[in-house]
Amino acid sequence: MQLDEFFVTGEPLIYAGMVSIALVSATVIFLLTYFKRWKWLWQDWLTTVDHKKIGIMYILSALAMLFRGGVDALMMRTQLAFPDMNFLNSQHYNEVFTTHGTIMIIFMAMPFLIGLMNIIVPLQIGARDFAFPYLNAVSFWSFFFGAMLFNLSFVIGGAPDAGWTNYAPLAGSELSPGPGINFYLLGLQLAGIGTLATGINLMVTILRMRAPGMTLMKMPIFTWSTLITTFIIIFAFPILTVALALMTIDRIFGSHFFTLTGEGLPMMWANLFWMWGHPEVYIVILPAFGIFSEIIATFAQKQLFGYKTMVGAIVIIAGLSFVVWVHHFFTMGAGAFVNSVFSITTMMIAIPTGVKIFNWLATLYKSKIIFTTPMLWTLAFIPSFTIGGVTGVMLGMAAADYQYHNSYFLVSHFHYVLIPGTVFACFAGLIFWYPKMFGHKLNERIGKWAFWLFLIGFHLCFFPQYFLGLDGMARRIFTVGPEWFTLNFLSTIGAFVMGLGFIIFVHGIIYSFRFSPRDIEGDSWGYGRTLEWATPTPIPKYNFATVPEVDSHDALIDMKEKGETTFDRSKLKPIHMPSYTGQPFIMMAILFFASFALVFEWITLAVIGLIGAIVMMFIRSFDYDEGYHVEVDEIIETERKARRMTDDE
Amino acid sequence: MSENKTDALPLEYSTHQGQMNIVGFWIFLAAEIALFSTLFATYAVLFGRTADSPAPAELFEAGTVLIMTFILLTSSFTCGLAIHNMREGSLKGLMVWLALTLVLGLSFLGFEIYEFVHYVSEGAALGSSAFWSGFFVLTGTHGVHVTLGIGWMIAILIQLKQRGLTAVTTRKVFIVGLYWHFLDVIWIFIFTSVYMIGMVV
Ligand code: HEM
Ligand SMILES: [Cu+2]
Numbered sequence: 001m002q003l004d005e006f007f008v009t010g011e012p013l014i015y016a017g018m019v020s021i022a023l024v025s026a027t028v029i030f031l032l033t034y035f036k037r038w039k040w041l042w043q044d045w046l047t048t049v050d051h052k053k054i055g056i057m058y059i060l061s062a063l064a065m066l067f068r069g070g071v072d073a074l075m076m077r078t079q080l081a082f083p084d085m086n087f088l089n090s091q092h093y094n095e096v097f098t099t100h101g102t103i104m105i106i107f108m109a110m111p112f113l114i115g116l117m118n119i120i121v122p123l124q125i126g127a128r129d130f131a132f133p134y135l136n137a138v139s140f141w142s143f144f145f146g147a148m149l150f151n152l153s154f155v156i157g158g159a160p161d162a163g164w165t166n167y168a169p170l171a172g173s174e175l176s177p178g179p180g181i182n183f184y185l186l187g188l189q190l191a192g193i194g195t196l197a198t199g200i201n202l203m204v205t206i207l208r209m210r211a212p213g214m215t216l217m218k219m220p221i222f223t224w225s226t227l228i229t230t231f232i233i234i235f236a237f238p239i240l241t242v243a244l245a246l247m248t249i250d251r252i253f254g255s256h257f258f259t260l261t262g263e264g265l266p267m268m269w270a271n272l273f274w275m276w277g278h279p280e281v282y283i284v285i286l287p288a289f290g291i292f293s294e295i296i297a298t299f300a301q302k303q304l305f306g307y308k309t310m311v312g313a314i315v316i317i318a319g320l321s322f323v324v325w326v327h328h329f330f331t332m333g334a335g336a337f338v339n340s341v342f343s344i345t346t347m348m349i350a351i352p353t354g355v356k357i358f359n360w361l362a363t364l365y366k367s368k369i370i371f372t373t374p375m376l377w378t379l380a381f382i383p384s385f386t387i388g389g390v391t392g393v394m395l396g397m398a399a400a401d402y403q404y405h406n407s408y409f410l411v412s413h414f415h416y417v418l419i420p421g422t423v424f425a426c427f428a429g430l431i432f433w434y435p436k437m438f439g440h441k442l443n444e445r446i447g448k449w450a451f452w453l454f455l456i457g458f459h460l461c462f463f464p465q466y467f468l469g470l471d472g473m474a475r476r477i478f479t480v481g482p483e484w485f486t487l488n489f490l491s492t493i494g495a496f497v498m499g500l501g502f503i504i505f506v507h508g509i510i511y512s513f514r515f516s517p518r519d520i521e522g523d524s525w526g527y528g529r530t531l532e533w534a535t536p537t538p539i540p541k542y543n544f545a546t547v548p549e550v551d552s553h554d555a556l557i558d559m560k561e562k563g564e565t566t567f568d569r570s571k572l573k574p575i576h577m578p579s580y581t582g583q584p585f586i587m588m589a590i591l592f593f594a595s596f597a598l599v600f601e602w603i604t605l606a607v608i609g610l611i612g613a614i615v616m617m618f619i620r621s622f623d624y625d626e627g628y629h630v631e632v633d634e635i636i637e638t639e640r641k642a643r644r645m646t647d648d649e
Numbered sequence: 650m651s652e653n654k655t656d657a658l659p660l661e662y663s664t665h666q667g668q669m670n671i672v673g674f675w676i677f678l679a680a681e682i683a684l685f686s687t688l689f690a691t692y693a694v695l696f697g698r699t700a701d702s703p704a705p706a707e708l709f710e711a712g713t714v715l716i717m718t719f720i721l722l723t724s725s726f727t728c729g730l731a732i733h734n735m736r737e738g739s740l741k742g743l744m745v746w747l748a749l750t751l752v753l754g755l756s757f758l759g760f761e762i763y764e765f766v767h768y769v770s771e772g773a774a775l776g777s778s779a780f781w782s783g784f785f786v787l788t789g790t791h792g793v794h795v796t797l798g799i800g801w802m803i804a805i806l807i808q809l810k811q812r813g814l815t816a817v818t819t820r821k822v823f824i825v826g827l828y829w830h831f832l833d834v835i836w837i838f839i840f841t842s843v844y845m846i847g848m849v850v
Contacts, residue, residue, distance in 0.1 A: 238684035255782035263698035
């Protein structure tokens, strides 16, 4: 293979990308070396099994991916701003919308939420870590290396260009030769291992590690939504695993699952993809609902209205999410009966969703709302998301969908659910729990600027797209005609306003790191209701010196009334902790190597990599490291420092 | 996280961590069911789509498949005996029965490889048609699982030799046992829905 086949050549934008990658890497290496931080990086982060640190790494990576996906988005909006623009050619445009969609869903939304779950769920249930801390590290590194593999594609080998839905036969080896689609298949496969493992890990954690007295119906609602999400993950992700594997085998080993030859069935890909894909959109929305519920209860200073119906609604949504997938291809022509059935199931989802909306409104009703930034994001979510849901029901009517399908109306629908739903929730959750992660709050003034810009930008960007769709503009086209100019131009302005909002958000992070007062209270906002706020800030590595007895879903409210804390000197015992280890990182680095080789169809190298990974699993099997104990003296000292106690206390 | 021991339970359940590992593995098996269901569904959809390659009824041989089924079912039985010996506290019994399970698993694999080679020589390979793609990937995935199970059992046998019966080793044996029985159940479905139906239709 020639070097110029390996690297992508001939595109000024991609050369710029290469240069910036080289510069950023060089800077990072220089900084680490200059400040002598390599050891710190390895010992404190790359080998960690602490759920709080893993969560932070998830969120940082997700923010980086949000940036990359956002740049893709701005490039597309620039190309569409004027009729017949020449900024991206059609091939490049195809690549950009493909990587944008895939990155946003798989490498941004999901990891961001999983990061928040990582940090918060054990704290909310009074646990000291995940059920399987080692596996948790494996999950993170599998996501990380999967994302790396996918992101490499635009400078090495060429990016995938068949859309995030990667439909066959377009994505098959006849119509898309070369490594592009393989990057998609293997990047997702690698990251998928981690997602499934996290699903199992969190489910066991929630089922088996709750504080004494915390029955299922006394769990905080974010934990509930996580539990149900893990359920969806466990049943949906294997479908993706199979779909990706089958297409990989089609492309590399010549089987005929989705090919036009050999009696393969291209539409089977669409079915398998959406049997995973629709549950997937609920994987990214249910935790978001959970975050909003927590924030609303906290800043409305009221118990969440209709806790039980909330739980019921999540369960019903999760169940329905598995039986609606056909609504993504009503136009395939499965016939009136099939389409009607799926049309009805689709519209049924709006019912439990509506129940949740009304519960939130009822919680807010006649309450004393504290307008903090997390609350602003949450309040903006309710009406914006409702627009997305209503247009979803419009799309769900099979007959009408023949008009809307694959138009900008659809594009607008899913951005209206995904951005006010998932992205707002990620921001809101990050700001809300930020003090628990970093020991200081984010600056509220800057946060409000970021919020308003992002919110206005969002509506300006996507509201016109509904009308573009109704005017007949199809999705995934790379030039627009003059009749669509005005609305497209408005949309592009909106996109850049959102981009500005994001920059200000990041500026807020840096500003707060330097100037925010350091937190002293465990309950940073002063209105906390659940156990995560019962821990001191910074949170000790073992989370809870003593685990409290719980008997309502607002555990901290009770503790405050009874004057209890998570530091009860009479109950202290040594705490068992797992040891840090570099194995997960190394194992996944090896699998990364194997997947990379497979992308280029270098079978021998891929097999060598696979054997390496199996060897790592053997090493793990023989590893009887028992962890260590934090002794009582050390606990007392840590807690006294964290709680700023004076000597005689 | 805690290692408080309770005496009433079998050794593998005696620590909280051990219990969680077992629950976690059950959940993993649920995911495996979803995985195999998808493969079965794919196979069913592609059934009959043989293009110009041989039809399954022409190639499937009742004899070989019955032997394979018999071997795998027996291995599940020996695996059960291994667990029984473990519960009785007999390390030696456990290791002998586990080793026997392993040998049966290997001979199952031998037959499967023979079968695959045979089909390929008759013109039915992975790339021959959609039907054969579905067949090879479904049965092949099961075969890969059996292979991994064998490797895993070897690792556990070595650990049993090194450490004897502890809360950790018994838990590992118990879990690999669950895995093995699960593969047996999958095979029953393959036997009925792939081979039996394939031979009549
Ligand atoms: C009331 C609830 C909802 C209904 C009735 C609904 C309905 C639909 C329908 C019918 C389509 C397919 C339209 C077409 O292709 O012509 C669709 C597409 C989509 N929906 Fe929804 N939806 C709902 C909520 C959501 C939520 C909560 C999310 C994610 C957070 C979501 C994300 C998506 C995405 C990503 C697509 C398009 C994917 C693509 O084709 O690339 N939807 N929705
Ligand atoms: Cu859907």
